[in-house]
Amino acid sequence: xxxxxxxIGLEVHVELKTxxxxxxxCPTTFGAPPNAHICEVCAGLPGALPLLNKxxxxxxxxxxxxxxxxxxxxxxxxxxxxFYPDLxxxxxxxxxxxxxxxxxxxxxEKPEKKRIRIHELHMEDDAGxxxxxxIDDRTSIDLSRCGVPLLEIVxxxxxxxxxxxxxxxxxxxxxxxxLGVSDCKMQEGSLRADVxxxxxxxxxxxxxxxxxxxxxxxxxxxxxAIEFEAARQWEIVRNGGIIERETRRWDEEKEQSLSMRxxxxxxxxxxxxxxxxxxxxxxxxxxxxxxxVLPELPSQKYHRYIxxxxxxxxxxxxxxxxxxxxxxxxxxxxxCGDPKDASNWIMVDLMKLLNDTGTLPEDMVIREESLxxxxxxxxxxxxxxxxxxxxxxxxFVEDAIPKEYADAHDLWLISDPKLLEDxxxxxxxxxxxxxxxxxxxxxxxxxFLLGQSMRETKGKADPALLSEIxxxxxxxx
Amino acid sequence: xDRKEIFTLTATELAQKIREQKVTSExxxxxxxxxxxxxxxxxxxxxxxxxxxxxxxxxxxxxxIANRGVLEDLSDLPLLGVPVAVxxxxxxxxxxxxxxxxxxxxxxxxxxxxxxxxxxxxxxxxIGKTNMDEFGMGASTEHSFYGATRNPxxxxxxxxxxxxxxxxxxxxxxxxAALGTDTGGSIRQPAAxxxxxxxxxxxxSVSRHGLTAFASSMDAAGPITRSTRDAAAxxxxxxxxxxxxxxxxxxxxxxxxxxxxYDLCGKRIAIxxxxxxxxxxxxxxxxxxxxxxxxxxxxxxxxxxxxxxxxAIAIYYILSSAExxxxxxxxxxxxxxxxxxGAEDITELxxxxxTEGFGKEVKRRILLGxxxxxxxxxxxxxxxxxxxxxxxxxxxxxxxxxxxxLLCPTAPGEAPLLGEIDKDPLSTYIADLCTVPASLAGLPxxxxxxxATEKALPVGIQFIGPRFGEQEILGAARFxxxxxxxx
Numbered sequence: 001x002x003x004x005x006x007x008i009g010l011e012v013h014v015e016l017k018t019x020x021x022x023x024x025x026c027p028t029t030f031g032a033p034p035n036a037h038i039c040e041v042c043a044g045l046p047g048a049l050p051l052l053n054k055x056x057x058x059x060x061x062x063x064x065x066x067x068x069x070x071x072x073x074x075x076x077x078x079x080x081x082x083f084y085p086d087l088x089x090x091x092x093x094x095x096x097x098x099x100x101x102x103x104x105x106x107x108x109e110k111p112e113k114k115r116i117r118i119h120e121l122h123m124e125d126d127a128g129x130x131x132x133x134x135i136d137d138r139t140s141i142d143l144s145r146c147g148v149p150l151l152e153i154v155x156x157x158x159x160x161x162x163x164x165x166x167x168x169x170x171x172x173x174x175x176x177x178x179l180g181v182s183d184c185k186m187q188e189g190s191l192r193a194d195v196x197x198x199x200x201x202x203x204x205x206x207x208x209x210x211x212x213x214x215x216x217x218x219x220x221x222x223x224x225a226i227e228f229e230a231a232r233q234w235e236i237v238r239n240g241g242i243i244e245r246e247t248r249r250w251d252e253e254k255e256q257s258l259s260m261r262x263x264x265x266x267x268x269x270x271x272x273x274x275x276x277x278x279x280x281x282x283x284x285x286x287x288x289x290x291x292x293v294l295p296e297l298p299s300q301k302y303h304r305y306i307x308x309x310x311x312x313x314x315x316x317x318x319x320x321x322x323x324x325x326x327x328x329x330x331x332x333x334x335x336c337g338d339p340k341d342a343s344n345w346i347m348v349d350l351m352k353l354l355n356d357t358g359t360l361p362e363d364m365v366i367r368e369e370s371l372x373x374x375x376x377x378x379x380x381x382x383x384x385x386x387x388x389x390x391x392x393x394x395x396f397v398e399d400a401i402p403k404e405y406a407d408a409h410d411l412w413l414i415s416d417p418k419l420l421e422d423x424x425x426x427x428x429x430x431x432x433x434x435x436x437x438x439x440x441x442x443x444x445x446x447x448f449l450l451g452q453s454m455r456e457t458k459g460k461a462d463p464a465l466l467s468e469i470x471x472x473x474x475x476x477x
Numbered sequence: 478x479d480r481k482e483i484f485t486l487t488a489t490e491l492a493q494k495i496r497e498q499k500v501t502s503e504x505x506x507x508x509x510x511x512x513x514x515x516x517x518x519x520x521x522x523x524x525x526x527x528x529x530x531x532x533x534x535x536x537x538x539x540x541x542i543a544n545r546g547v548l549e550d551l552s553d554l555p556l557l558g559v560p561v562a563v564x565x566x567x568x569x570x571x572x573x574x575x576x577x578x579x580x581x582x583x584x585x586x587x588x589x590x591x592x593x594x595x596x597x598x599x600x601x602x603x604i605g606k607t608n609m610d611e612f613g614m615g616a617s618t619e620h621s622f623y624g625a626t627r628n629p630x631x632x633x634x635x636x637x638x639x640x641x642x643x644x645x646x647x648x649x650x651x652x653x654a655a656l657g658t659d660t661g662g663s664i665r666q667p668a669a670x671x672x673x674x675x676x677x678x679x680x681x682s683v684s685r686h687g688l689t690a691f692a693s694s695m696d697a698a699g700p701i702t703r704s705t706r707d708a709a710a711x712x713x714x715x716x717x718x719x720x721x722x723x724x725x726x727x728x729x730x731x732x733x734x735x736x737x738x739y740d741l742c743g744k745r746i747a748i749x750x751x752x753x754x755x756x757x758x759x760x761x762x763x764x765x766x767x768x769x770x771x772x773x774x775x776x777x778x779x780x781x782x783x784x785x786x787x788x789a790i791a792i793y794y795i796l797s798s799a800e801x802x803x804x805x806x807x808x809x810x811x812x813x814x815x816x817x818x819g820a821e822d823i824t825e826l827x828x829x830x831x832t833e834g835f836g837k838e839v840k841r842r843i844l845l846g847x848x849x850x851x852x853x854x855x856x857x858x859x860x861x862x863x864x865x866x867x868x869x870x871x872x873x874x875x876x877x878x879x880x881x882x883l884l885c886p887t888a889p890g891e892a893p894l895l896g897e898i899d900k901d902p903l904s905t906y907i908a909d910l911c912t913v914p915a916s917l918a919g920l921p922x923x924x925x926x927x928x929a930t931e932k933a934l935p936v937g938i939q940f941i942g943p944r945f946g947e948q949e950i951l952g953a954a955r956f957x958x959x960x961x962x963x964x
Contacts, residue, residue, distance in 0.1 A: 040587065040588060043812065044807040044812070045587065045588075045807075045813070046566075046568065046574060046576070046581070046584070046586075046689040046690075046807070047567075047568050047574075047586075047590060047685075047686065047687040047688055047689050047690070048686070048687075049685060049686055049721060049722050049723065049724075050723070051720070051721065051722075051723055052723065079803050081802075081803050081806060081850070083806065083809060083827055085809075085811050085823060088807060088811075088812060089806065089807050090803065090805075090806020090807050090809060091803050091806055141811070141812075143812075268851060268852060270802075270803075270847065270850035270851060270852075270855075271850075272799055272800075272803070272850055272855075272859060273863075275692075275693035275694035275724075275800055276690075276693050276723065276724065277723055277724075278723055278724055
């Protein structure tokens with residue numbers, strides 16, 4: 001039993017997937033050669049001025065609305081001043097005094113339902129990258145990432161465990177992807193979370209001194225880092241020590257956090273309003289316009305799947321968790337007319353394929369109507385369930401079109417009564433003894449005769465229809 | 478046409494003569510370079526000029542005219558073949574842009590400022606880049622890493638600043654007109670000291686793209702010329718919204734015919750009493766003459782009280798230094814510009830580079846800016862100044878609801894002697910009192926020479942107008958200019 005409580009708040013940086021940068025028209029492409037995408041604006045040349053990308057503003061408003069934030073009607077940018085070689089202007093253009101979104105929340109479902117409050121959401125430009133070469137001990141600067149648009153989402157200290165934090169990050173990622181504003185790839189740095197953490201004895205009201213943790217490049221790292229840092233802090237507190245206000249860095253290999261800088265070294269950022277960008281006035285019409293094009297959010301889908309489509313919580317959670325499975329599920333349910341059946345196929349057969357091949361839902365090639373078509377074919381007895389699975393695999397692997405695949409691989413079941421009757425007649429006349437026994441009460445011979453009939457059709461008969469025909473023929477004898 | 482005669486023409490008249498082949502562009506450029514050869518060694522108005530390249534361009538223009546090319550419509554090329562100078566904080570592609578600083582000694586501009594591009598598109602030949610106080614910080618052009626510029630009207634005196642090189646070049650005939658930049662008075666004050674017309678346009682009417690930032694919320698590029706008509710012609714060329722500057726706005730052009738027929742009769746003119754002290758002899762006489770002249774011509778001239786102007790200097794130095802401290806952070810020795818040698822780590826590299834690369838005045842402003850932005854002083858300095866600036870804007874709005882124009886001196890007196898200013902920086906700051914209010918409010922203001930006597934050193938008087946009031950202030954300035962000629 002734990003004798004302390006962990007209090008956590010997050011600062012999440014999200015890279016927006018706009019085509020061009022936040023203040024210039026350079027492309028935002030990830031992985032370009034060093035300094036391939038720079039101009040006078042993002043490289044901080046004399047006389048260059050920032051020009052706000054309207055798409056960034058739209059995405060920021062969209063995300064604010066999705067996070068239930070109040071949208072600031074009169075927003076401004078501010079300069080955050082500090083010196084670092086990856087920061088060409090000597091200041092970051094961010095928002096301190098009037099961020100675009102405030103006072104929102106996001107609900108998490110795991111480990112139990114909880115509302116995490118969002119303190120604020122603001123726009124800013126990313127810095128470049130320093131690349132250190134150990135061989136000649138030189139550091140090079142790649143400015144291509146300078147000016148890539150970021151949203152910073154700051155939560156209130158509402159988390160009490162790493163499970164809650166990871167659940168929130170998953171929900172946030174799902175939501176941002178559904179909105180189409182970010183790819184949220186932690187490894188590529190398009191989703192970065194800094195963890196502010198403190199501990200206190202159970203029952204204590206006052207917050208302890210917090211530390212800030214950086215360099216968390218996966219959900220697992222976030223989880224491990226929280227566990228480690230909480231234990232480290234409590235060990236100090238329990239022994240009467242004092243937690244220092246500091247920024248720490250997570251070392252993924254050593255699985256421990258290391259001090260980066262103390263509070264007293266913390267830079268004085270000298271924020272002041274950015275004079276190069278006029279105040280952004282946001283009208284009610286603008287907000288209504290963006291609200292009207294907001295896609296259905298994953299949390300809304302989740303509830304709809306449970307309430308309207310009567311799916312189990314577990315299925316609803318998984319199907320709504322990312323855009324691709326949700327789209328596939330909804331299309332499939334629409335085509336086959338049975339949400340539960342659609343869900344079963346995805347939860348069992350498709351998930352197995354995803355797991356077996358290590359494919360991410362966003363990388364699936366299967367077209368959204370294929371699975372629905374397969375289910376209908378099975379239901380109508382045109383193919384067997386086993387063939388259905390085979391076709392699904394082909395559709396999953398190489399985007400095979402179900403009907404074409406069935407043609408090419410001769411998977412169609414025989415449902416022409418005339419052909420089936422011929423087969424049954426043949427079997428009856430070839431098995432007089434067995435038929436006679438059946439007629440005199442040995443009913444289990446029916447299975448043998450059905451098997452023979454199926455064999456006669458080379459296994460291609462619609463089993464239900466074949467059984468019916470056999471039964472009728474025998475009854476007439 | 479001889480050298481003297483050329484310089485009796487306005488820039489647009491000269492372009493017309495070149496077009497009509499009454500004079501060639503080559504002759505004009507020659508005339509200008511003869512002046513440069515004669516005076517530049519004493520005056521030092523330029524940091525760089527390119528004679529052969531300019532002559533080549535002039536000959537090409539002359540050739541095209543002789544061949545009657547595509548030059549039918551002069552309104553597209555109002556400065557065809559006219560030699561013009563630009564201040565060295567405005568970028569001209571392929572040429573050095575030093576801003577008067579050691580920090581940018583070797584910096585070659587990879588693109589051109591929008592206003593410079595517009596001049597070139599209007600047919601002007603940019604012949605050189607002019608000296609200035611480092612990054613625009615100063616009022617004498619003595620704070621240039623490349624040495625001071627002298628006043629052509631009296632070489633023992635400063636030409637004013639920070640656009641002192643532009644003013645001096647035009648004053649001695651080393652250019653037909655020039656572009657300067659004005660943050661707190663850097664166009665108007667040197668124009669006044671050199672006997673020229675200097676126009677600070679409405680904030681945003683001229684794009685700041687390619688203008689090396691000093692104080693972004695106040696920086697404005699504008700003309701320094703020998704006449705109000707040239708000022709208007711250049712203004713009409715360089716204005717216009719620019720997609721590369723989000724603070725740029727669309728501004729009406731000045732109608733030159735209306736400007737010519739402008740009449741002061743019935744105009745209401747206010748003199749803010751905070752901007753005009755009767756103790757200063759030179760100004761008193763020039764201002765008295767100007768007031769008398771306006772009244773004789775039927776204008777109503779009244780003194781008004783604008784108490785907020787007592788804080789103008791403080792507001793200006795707090796806000797402009799704050800912005801400057803951030804704007805100058807990019808000069809860190811990492812990507813371009815001066816880099817100190819022998820640094821052991823990154824912090825030392827920054828410190829050495831910026832200690833060695835910046836001059837005294839620039840460092841003073843950076844320190845001041847850091848002070849007013851520090852968390853300790855942000856609320857009582859920066860925020861207060863920001864509030865006071867809004868009050869000042871409101872005070873101007875109120876004044877312009879009752880008056881057409883504001884009139885005041887441009888500077889407290891005539892040009893100081895070289896070396897005089899450096900002894901007391903604070904009193905230099907105070908000397909900006911008459912120019913900073915229009916800068917803070919983003920208003921257009923024009924300085925025109927209005928000397929007390931023929932022999933005296935030039936002094937300027939200044940008309941301030943409401944936002945987009947260039948037509949009004951240039952009309953009034955033209956009216957006084959003509960009146961002055963009659964005397």
